[in-house]
Amino acid sequence: MVALNSRFLLGKYREAFLVDGKGENPVKAIFTLMLKFGLIDGLLTASEDGNSPRLILKAEDVEIPVRNTCFGVNSLLKKAVQKYRLSRLAVFGPACTFDGLNKTQYFGIGCNWTKTAVALKVSFLCPGVLTDTAFLSEVVDITGKRAGVSRFYFQKGELRYQLKNGEEVAVPPALHHRYVNSACRYCLNMAGKGTDLTAVYLKEVNRALFIVRSERGLSTLAQIQRNSPSSLQFRKAGKEDVDELLSFLKEKVLLNISDIIERVELGLPVPKWNDNKLRKFYRIWNSVDVNSEEEVF
Amino acid sequence: MFYRDKLSFEDEEFKLKVGFLHFSSCSGCQVAFFDMFEEAVEILDTVELVYSNMLTKRRDLPRMDVAFVEGALCIEDPHHLHLVKELQKKAKLIVAVGGCASFGGVRRLSCGNQLPQPQHQSFVPITEVDLVKPKVKYAIPGCPPNPSLLYSFLLALLEVNEDFLLPFELMTFSTRASGMDIFAEVVNKGFCVGCGTCSTACPTRAITYNYECSRPAFNPGLCVYCGSCLAACPQSFKPYPQPTYT
Numbered sequence: 001m002v003a004l005n006s007r008f009l010l011g012k013y014r015e016a017f018l019v020d021g022k023g024e025n026p027v028k029a030i031f032t033l034m035l036k037f038g039l040i041d042g043l044l045t046a047s048e049d050g051n052s053p054r055l056i057l058k059a060e061d062v063e064i065p066v067r068n069t070c071f072g073v074n075s076l077l078k079k080a081v082q083k084y085r086l087s088r089l090a091v092f093g094p095a096c097t098f099d100g101l102n103k104t105q106y107f108g109i110g111c112n113w114t115k116t117a118v119a120l121k122v123s124f125l126c127p128g129v130l131t132d133t134a135f136l137s138e139v140v141d142i143t144g145k146r147a148g149v150s151r152f153y154f155q156k157g158e159l160r161y162q163l164k165n166g167e168e169v170a171v172p173p174a175l176h177h178r179y180v181n182s183a184c185r186y187c188l189n190m191a192g193k194g195t196d197l198t199a200v201y202l203k204e205v206n207r208a209l210f211i212v213r214s215e216r217g218l219s220t221l222a223q224i225q226r227n228s229p230s231s232l233q234f235r236k237a238g239k240e241d242v243d244e245l246l247s248f249l250k251e252k253v254l255l256n257i258s259d260i261i262e263r264v265e266l267g268l269p270v271p272k273w274n275d276n277k278l279r280k281f282y283r284i285w286n287s288v289d290v291n292s293e294e295e296v297f
Numbered sequence: 298m299f300y301r302d303k304l305s306f307e308d309e310e311f312k313l314k315v316g317f318l319h320f321s322s323c324s325g326c327q328v329a330f331f332d333m334f335e336e337a338v339e340i341l342d343t344v345e346l347v348y349s350n351m352l353t354k355r356r357d358l359p360r361m362d363v364a365f366v367e368g369a370l371c372i373e374d375p376h377h378l379h380l381v382k383e384l385q386k387k388a389k390l391i392v393a394v395g396g397c398a399s400f401g402g403v404r405r406l407s408c409g410n411q412l413p414q415p416q417h418q419s420f421v422p423i424t425e426v427d428l429v430k431p432k433v434k435y436a437i438p439g440c441p442p443n444p445s446l447l448y449s450f451l452l453a454l455l456e457v458n459e460d461f462l463l464p465f466e467l468m469t470f471s472t473r474a475s476g477m478d479i480f481a482e483v484v485n486k487g488f489c490v491g492c493g494t495c496s497t498a499c500p501t502r503a504i505t506y507n508y509e510c511s512r513p514a515f516n517p518g519l520c521v522y523c524g525s526c527l528a529a530c531p532q533s534f535k536p537y538p539q540p541t542y543t
Binding site: 074102 | 438439442443444445446447448449450461464467468471478482483486487488489490491492493494496497498505506508510511525527528529530531532533534535
């Protein structure tokens with residue numbers, strides 16, 4: 001049986017930090033500082049509303065998605081690597097973005113020489129992405145009123161939306177599960193395993209939880225601190241900060257697992273060349289041994 | 298791996314004999330292969346190029362361990378028919394390189410009756426020819442495949458990295474590939490995450506990204522049937538050892 005423990009839900013990590021930025025989102029601040037100090041030569045991410053991908057080359061242009069909508073980031077990969085010849089690229093997006101990127105790096109399919117072009121991979125903890133219309137419907141379902149979503153964050157293990165009218169609402173995972181992109185209902189990597197760093201948005205706009213997974217992630221944060229000591233304030237996250245997230249992830253992953261099981265039992269088709277990944281999980285769900293491998297390229 | 302049945306890598310003299318055969322194609326795959334630049338130096342002491350219509354002067358086909366084949370077989374070309382028979386005899390293992398050899402590629406659009414050889418009308422990917430099918434072990438998608446993919450593939454072949462090679466083995470059983478696969482195999486089956494990897498992989502911009510619905514958009518008129526999009530899609534086969542449940 002797969003254990004729904006921290007290792008499975010959150011993945012291996014070295015340190016977790018609570019990071020405070022000076023009046024701005026710390027994730028945005030690290031990318032701005034990295035571009036300013038030449039640690040990266042480009043940032044591949046999406047617009048603030050998450051609807052369109054962005055390739056950012058200047059520190060003053062930095063924007064990051066603050067809603068759980070982040071689509072098409074990899075569609076600009078070839079432009080970044082082959083047209084602009086960027087060799088120290090940072091990528092920010094949900095875990096599925098990195099599935100595509102890691103595959104491109106590992107196999108070399110898609111975009112040439114990506115293997116050596118990416119300097120930092122930062123994911124955000126993704127509860128499942130939604131389109132604009134799905135957001136509207138979800139908010140109507142929760143509040144009974146029409147309102148747009150301006151940002152999402154986690155508070156005490158709860159997923160919450162800040163609406164455009166200023167209201168803040170809690171989003172029940174079971175309801176949220178009905179509105180997310182259908183592929184997100186089979187996702188078991190919401191925490192961005194396989195990246196250097198996972199950022200978790202918190203209630204305070206200028207605060208985030210950074211889960212650092214790799215040496216590269218740690219050394220990058222150290223370089224930012226060295227170059228600009230007063231811009232960001234780091235302190236080690238307590239066990240309770242991580243445990244709160246784990247309770248949310250556990251609830252959401254259980255919903256996803258039940259969808260995977262349902263899909264396999266119904267015998268719904270899977271893509272060719274897929275090595276039976278869902279059926280494999282189905283088999284392992286009832287087995288006794290688990291071997292999770294992770295690698296950051 | 299049957300190509301090294303009687304050979305041992307412990308033998309210092311051992312060199313993997315590699316040939317590059319050209320059927321009906323633009324030769325772009327072969328150019329991509331020779332485009333590995335400095336990376337190729339790392340493997341030159343273990344690989345010997347015994348045949349290539351571009352780089353060697355030989356006219357007869359020598360025996361070889363691995364034959365990389367580019368292009369589709371033209372049924373009306375006697376030279377192709379002779380070459381495929383020779384290939385069956387001389388090669389221990391065949392790798393179909395690029396869309397034309399693997400899935401038909403742009404040759405799927407050929408209707409013949411065109412200058413300078415109007416008699417060349419019918420083209421078949423090498424993965425569909427029964428004579429050599431048992432020896433076609435791997436198919437590499439792309440138009441052309443990236444040099445970095447070809448380099449990684451050759452390295453995996455030398456190291457017998459089965460994890461890496463497995464998807465390319467599965468692709469030999471799939472004799473048709475097009476941009477429509479992204480819809481039939483991924484989007485319609487509920488697996489599309491909207492990451493945009495397929496659109497970056499498409500060499501002809503037949504697949505672009507539709508920002509309104511956050512899904513790929515397909516223009517069949519531009520598709521060259523190379524299979525890059527589905528191969529690049531993170532949902533089409535296991536991306537890499539992350540995370541696995543075995």
